Amino acid sequence: MSFTIGPAGDTAIRLSFQEPPSPRLTRVLLQLQRTAQDYFFNALSDSVVGYATLTLFFTPLSLQRDQVTAWLEKTARSLSDSQETHAAHSQETVVLPVFYDPAVAPDLVTLADDLGMTIDALTTLHSATPYFAYATGFAPGFCYLGTLDPRLKTPRLSTPRRRVPAGAVAIADQQTAVYPCESPGGWRIIGACPVTLFDLAATPVSTLAVGDSVRFEAIDEQTYRALGGQL
Amino acid sequence: MRTLTLDKAGIASTIQDGGRLGTLHAGIAAAGAMDPLALKAGQHCLGHRAGEAAIEIAYGNVRATPSHDCALVVTGAPAMLLIDNESVPMRSIQTLSAGQTLTIGPPSEGIYSYLHVSGGFDTQPIFNSRSTSPREGIGGLHGSYLRDQDTVPLGDGAPPIDNDGADPGLCSIEQRAVLTLRYVPGYQYDELAPALIQRLNGDHFEVTSKANRMGITLNGPPLKTGVESLLSEATCQGAIQIPPNGNPIVLMKDRQTMGGYPIPGAVIESDCVRLAQARPGQKIRFAACTPQEADNIRWLEHHYVETRLR
Numbered sequence: 001m002s003f004t005i006g007p008a009g010d011t012a013i014r015l016s017f018q019e020p021p022s023p024r025l026t027r028v029l030l031q032l033q034r035t036a037q038d039y040f041f042n043a044l045s046d047s048v049v050g051y052a053t054l055t056l057f058f059t060p061l062s063l064q065r066d067q068v069t070a071w072l073e074k075t076a077r078s079l080s081d082s083q084e085t086h087a088a089h090s091q092e093t094v095v096l097p098v099f100y101d102p103a104v105a106p107d108l109v110t111l112a113d114d115l116g117m118t119i120d121a122l123t124t125l126h127s128a129t130p131y132f133a134y135a136t137g138f139a140p141g142f143c144y145l146g147t148l149d150p151r152l153k154t155p156r157l158s159t160p161r162r163r164v165p166a167g168a169v170a171i172a173d174q175q176t177a178v179y180p181c182e183s184p185g186g187w188r189i190i191g192a193c194p195v196t197l198f199d200l201a202a203t204p205v206s207t208l209a210v211g212d213s214v215r216f217e218a219i220d221e222q223t224y225r226a227l228g229g230q231l
Numbered sequence: 232m233r234t235l236t237l238d239k240a241g242i243a244s245t246i247q248d249g250g251r252l253g254t255l256h257a258g259i260a261a262a263g264a265m266d267p268l269a270l271k272a273g274q275h276c277l278g279h280r281a282g283e284a285a286i287e288i289a290y291g292n293v294r295a296t297p298s299h300d301c302a303l304v305v306t307g308a309p310a311m312l313l314i315d316n317e318s319v320p321m322r323s324i325q326t327l328s329a330g331q332t333l334t335i336g337p338p339s340e341g342i343y344s345y346l347h348v349s350g351g352f353d354t355q356p357i358f359n360s361r362s363t364s365p366r367e368g369i370g371g372l373h374g375s376y377l378r379d380q381d382t383v384p385l386g387d388g389a390p391p392i393d394n395d396g397a398d399p400g401l402c403s404i405e406q407r408a409v410l411t412l413r414y415v416p417g418y419q420y421d422e423l424a425p426a427l428i429q430r431l432n433g434d435h436f437e438v439t440s441k442a443n444r445m446g447i448t449l450n451g452p453p454l455k456t457g458v459e460s461l462l463s464e465a466t467c468q469g470a471i472q473i474p475p476n477g478n479p480i481v482l483m484k485d486r487q488t489m490g491g492y493p494i495p496g497a498v499i500e501s502d503c504v505r506l507a508q509a510r511p512g513q514k515i516r517f518a519a520c521t522p523q524e525a526d527n528i529r530w531l532e533h534h535y536v537e538t539r540l541r
Contacts, residue, residue: 007417009467009497010525014417021462046255048488050464057255057467060500060529065522135463137489140258140367144463144489181367198258200357200369205257 001028001080005069012057013068015076021051021146023132023211028080029054030211035075040068049210051134051144093213096178096193098127098169099224103231104192105169111154111188123218125149126190131176133212141180141198143208148174160186167192167229169216180206191216194229233301233385235348238332239294240379243443246352246371247345248284251360255465255488259369262362263484265444265507266343268401268536269307273347275399275540276304276324283351283386284361286377288344291337295346300328301385302349308341308404308508322398341404341508350386364485366445399539403504409435409514412481412502413528414471416519418494419461427454431471431495436479436515438506444485446472447506449515453477460491469498471517481506499525501532 001017008014015032017025029049036056037044046057056068100123102108112119131145138144148171156172161184164170168179170187179185180197193216197207208214219227237244249270250263264270264287274283286293291310305312305321312319313334319325321344327333338344354361354372363371372383420428436451455477466472470482472492481498482490483506496519498506506515520528 007415007497007522008465009417009469010415010499010522010529012465012467014465016464045252048256048465050489051462053462053464055465055467061526061533063526065526135489136256137258137465138463138487140369142258183366 001025003076003080005072005076007065008055011060011063012055013063013065013072014053014055015072017052017080019052021134025052026132026134026211028076031079032076035079036072039071039075048137049135091211091213092209093130093215094208095215095217096195097219097223097227098191098193098216099219099221099229100126100169100191101221103221104224104229105189107157107170107188108190111190115152115154117151122152122190125152126171126176127216127218130213130215133208133210133214136206136208136210139179139181139183141206141208143177143197143206143210143212143214145176145214146174148176150174154188156186157188160184164189165192167194169193192224192229194224194227232298233350233387234298234382235301235352235385236296236298236382237293237377237379238296239292240377240381241288241291241293241335243289244293244377245287245363245365245444246284246354246377246383247287247362248282248360250362250484251358254358258488259358259367260364260485260488261468262360262364262370262444264343264345264362265484266307266345266403266504268403268504269343269345271536271540272322272399272401273304273306273345276306276322276397277302277347277349279347279349279351282360283347284354285345285347286352286383288335288346289342291335291344293335293346295333295335296331297327297329297348297385299385300326302326303333304347305335305344306347307344308338310338310344311336340406340510342510343508348385353384353386366485401536401539404508405505409516410505410509411516411518412498412506413518413520413525414469414496414498414502415522415525416496418470418496420495423456423493423495427456428495430454431479431517432519434516436517438509438511438513438515439478440511442511444483446480446482446486447509448478448480450478451515454479456493458493461493463489463491466490466494467497468500469503470494471496471498483507499528501528
């Protein structure tokens with residue numbers, strides 16, 4: 001796997017792999033993140049895994065650029081070439097209940113129409129396969145899940161909504177996600193998930209983590225309400 | 232309990248300290264004072280520790296009344312201060328008696344002023360910080376912008392006031408016809424068209440009114456990248472994000488932690504502060520600098536601040 005290492009502003013270093021996202025690549029990034037956390041310890045204030053990147057944020061004035069770059073170069077090379085790295089990672093499977101219904105999903109009817117399929121076919125496809133958690137961020141608890149069945153591939157709304165309700169299950173391009181909190185958003189809403197995905201009082205605060213496997217399970221209105229869902 | 236009541240809260244006042252560390256991976260931006268130097272100056276005057284919070288006020292227009300006598304100082308963007316009807320100076324310790332009213336007028340230059348009260352604001356820290364992140368509803372008094380009639384609890388541990396507590400003279404407001412923002416090239420710099428980079432480095436931009444704690448949108452020659460979106464990845468403070476319309480946005484303290492627009496580089500922290508205090512209409516130019524130059528600038532400014540705070 002080939003990669004580049006460069007600065008991300010004046011206190012962070014960014015490593016970017018030149019290859020399409022895959023669970024294998026994400027596991028390499030996660031392993032690299034853990035190794036960096038152990039190695040740099042307090043000098044590393046934060047680190048974020050993207051689809052094909054790892055960004056290491058350092059405590060200002062404690063960043064030894066040449067040293068970090070050399071270490072990253074060596075470690076990334078050995079981790080990406082090693083086979084056992086990928087098997088060693090344990091993967092959580094999270095099942096999220098979803099109420100797929102036009103009552104909670106403003107885009108469901110038009111989207112089914114656009115894609116030339118019934119609502120049933122659309123939601124069955126969406127809940128048929130497990131997804132891989134590629135990245136978290138954008139908003140607290142937000143998790144980018146992929147890869148969507150190519151038959152569900154859809155562009156974002158040309159004008160994002162100002163308010164997407166918490167729990168909205170949405171798709172865009174070949175990704176899907178649940179909005180953990182009310183926020184603006186341009187993805188198409190196809191359902192609602194009554195499970196809380198971000199809770200400051202919980203440890204960890206986010207239900208989903210990078211590397212998790214996530215499956216959606218269709219529920220009816222009664223179950224949705226019983227789980228605390230709002231219409 | 233000692234409190235401070237905001238009879239008038241201003242248009243975008245929030246409780247801020249130095250911000251939180253280590254929450255980016257959870258999707259929570261660092262937040263923190265837009266002008267950390269002004270925050271430090273006030274902490275220094277009152278003998279506060281570095282973690283103490285202040286009320287960050289955008290464009291002034293705040294009126295506040297304490298429940299008990301207290302000492303305070305206002306730093307940052309210079310504004311007219313009144314205690315009841317008497318004019319008092321900025322950046323020097325004032326005593327506000329119970330029931331008296333402090334009025335902070337609109338600043339004559341800059342944007343962000345900081346109201347520090349001796350003993351600090353005693354709101355609930357989230358991830359070791361009292362900073363408010365309104366988008367996430369985290370921190371501050373109620374996770375949001377302060378509102379008229381809000382009553383903010385004050386800390387009890389008011390340190391004894393050192394009357395020599397001098398103004399350290401830290402300032403991020405610069406009056407220049409053109410403000411230079413030094414940036415470290417990175418991210419998609421090498422993949423963007425040379426002509427676009429040339430425009431970024433050579434042309435003048437202007438701060439627009441689309442400016443807040445999340446980011447500051449600039450107007451100028453449109454930088455059309457032809458890229459709608461990229462694979463999402465971590466953003467950093469100062470990142471110059473170029474959305475499809477070609478008007479760059481410099482990401483600030485409350486930025487989204489992940490982004491998918493091309494980024495040719497990121498403005499160094501010291502110049503982010505100057506940009507934060509720049510008003511709409513301010514002319515901007517970008518100047519690329521190496522990471523080593525950025526480090527040197529940080530060392531020098533760190534040293535300068537430390538010597539001022541002695």
